Amino acid sequence: MLNRVAAVGRAALSVCRTVGMVALFALEGLSHLLRPPFYTRLFVKHLLEIAYFSLPVVALTAIFTGMALALQSYTGFARFNAEDAVAKVVVLSITRELGPVLAGLMVAGRIGASFAAEIGTMRVTDQIDALSTLSTNPMKYLVAPRLLAGVIAMPFLVLVADILGVMGGWLIGTTKLGFNSAGYLRTTMDFLEVMDVVSGLVKATVFGFVITLMGCWCGYNSRGGAQGVGAATTTAVVSSCILILALNYVLTEIFFAT
Amino acid sequence: MSDAAPKIRLRGLAKSFGGKTVLDGVDLDIRAGHGMVILGGSGSGKSVTIKCVLGLVAPDAGTIEVDGRDVLAMKRREREELNDRIGVLFQNGALFDSLPVWENVCFKLLAQKRIGRARARDKAAEVLAQVGLAASVGDLSPAELSGGMQKRVGLARAIAAQPDIIFFDEPTTGLDPIMGAVIDGLIVDVVKRLGATAVSITHDMASARRIGDDAAMLHKGRIVWTGPAAALGQTGNAMVDQFARGEREGPIQMELRR
Numbered sequence: 046m047l048n049r050v051a052a053v054g055r056a057a058l059s060v061c062r063t064v065g066m067v068a069l070f071a072l073e074g075l076s077h078l079l080r081p082p083f084y085t086r087l088f089v090k091h092l093l094e095i096a097y098f099s100l101p102v103v104a105l106t107a108i109f110t111g112m113a114l115a116l117q118s119y120t121g122f123a124r125f126n127a128e129d130a131v132a133k134v135v136v137l138s139i140t141r142e143l144g145p146v147l148a149g150l151m152v153a154g155r156i157g158a159s160f161a162a163e164i165g166t167m168r169v170t171d172q173i174d175a176l177s178t179l180s181t182n183p184m185k186y187l188v189a190p191r192l193l194a195g196v197i198a199m200p201f202l203v204l205v206a207d208i209l210g211v212m213g214g215w216l217i218g219t220t221k222l223g224f225n226s227a228g229y230l231r232t233t234m235d236f237l238e239v240m241d242v243v244s245g246l247v248k249a250t251v252f253g254f255v256i257t258l259m260g261c262w263c264g265y266n267s268r269g270g271a272q273g274v275g276a277a278t279t280t281a282v283v284s285s286c287i288l289i290l291a292l293n294y295v296l297t298e299i300f301f302a303t
Numbered sequence: 304m305s306d307a308a309p310k311i312r313l314r315g316l317a318k319s320f321g322g323k324t325v326l327d328g329v330d331l332d333i334r335a336g337h338g339m340v341i342l343g344g345s346g347s348g349k350s351v352t353i354k355c356v357l358g359l360v361a362p363d364a365g366t367i368e369v370d371g372r373d374v375l376a377m378k379r380r381e382r383e384e385l386n387d388r389i390g391v392l393f394q395n396g397a398l399f400d401s402l403p404v405w406e407n408v409c410f411k412l413l414a415q416k417r418i419g420r421a422r423a424r425d426k427a428a429e430v431l432a433q434v435g436l437a438a439s440v441g442d443l444s445p446a447e448l449s450g451g452m453q454k455r456v457g458l459a460r461a462i463a464a465q466p467d468i469i470f471f472d473e474p475t476t477g478l479d480p481i482m483g484a485v486i487d488g489l490i491v492d493v494v495k496r497l498g499a500t501a502v503s504i505t506h507d508m509a510s511a512r513r514i515g516d517d518a519a520m521l522h523k524g525r526i527v528w529t530g531p532a533a534a535l536g537q538t539g540n541a542m543v544d545q546f547a548r549g550e551r552e553g554p555i556q557m558e559l560r561r
Binding site (some may be wrong): 082148163167174178179180 | 389391414437
């Protein structure tokens, strides 16, 4: 019995220790954003990597989600003659929840894994040590530009996802479900509030930070060659996804709980 | 060895990882302008010793002095200034995959803003020529280079900022004997040209005799012998002579894996 309690205690301490270390890592990374030198070229490179090269996967996810959502909500609402609510449900669901969350999960899979693998490989091949010996702070060079790029790129991606998700719903609504095009769009615009979009963009900013932070943290602390880098990559993606889902609930509670 | 003040002085250097003692009171003097070769079997603590001097690993106890100044007591700025005077050739080169060769070579000069990007290509070509590589190599990616070329580029990067202390971590590991001799020749040449103090760690005896003026044997985290590198194999110290001759029988207890 005591052994079990001790094991739970050790696990709890380990979790607390890890959370503390990640928080310190994040603070150090952020602090380098305020102090020169600034690696503008790296920032632009990572911004393109996240925002531009993630566009196709985020766009496709958003379009198909909007289409499926319109179809599902229509068949559901038809049972109690509420088909008119389809446009409202689609726009609310996309802007408030599905846009940020699905874009976040897609970017976590793509960018979180990429950052963890790249930085992890640099760690196990001594490239991070080499940076230190070449008058360059690895946190400033590797982490800070990625964090900033993630925070800026994600709202842009989510805005695109919002628009394309709504358009996906509109496409199915008008071509398959018999909605009038202008009417569908008017209902969407009438029902949409600024807060719906803003809350999604705030979520996106937080998710962008979490994804890049976990990618950098897991890669930076990887050990043990190829196997370690693989484990770091997996951990980065899994932890990012879980944090996105958990933080999504917390942020929804903050924004919309009354 | 001379009685002049050493360039680098280690006293009582100790380091443990998770209860495993790696360094157990290392005492070592390294003469200015000379080549010191640190010998020792795998896991004897050679790499950890130089990582302590480079500030990549914090020792648990002991002192490290460079030019008579306590490195461990230095402020961050002073430590950075010291690092600016140090060059390192890592075991596997540790070249940055994401950068072309010329940018790898001039990385430190660019980081310190001692040179602009336009001038860096020419500077890289100059330094590459010093290690026997054509200027055209500068435009290649590190992944396109052979092992020997990667070592040369690593050497070029280590000497580009004209350091007065250079560390060589297993400079000939993974190279054929002829390429190993070529790299050793380059090391001797550049160290002589710069008038630098060289610290190498190796278990390649031919390499040790070529690049070292002095040698020290590290065994189980302690220095067990120091003397002239030319005497390796005939030192009179049974442990060092066994290691230098690569003899299976002797005082060093080797656990052979089956």
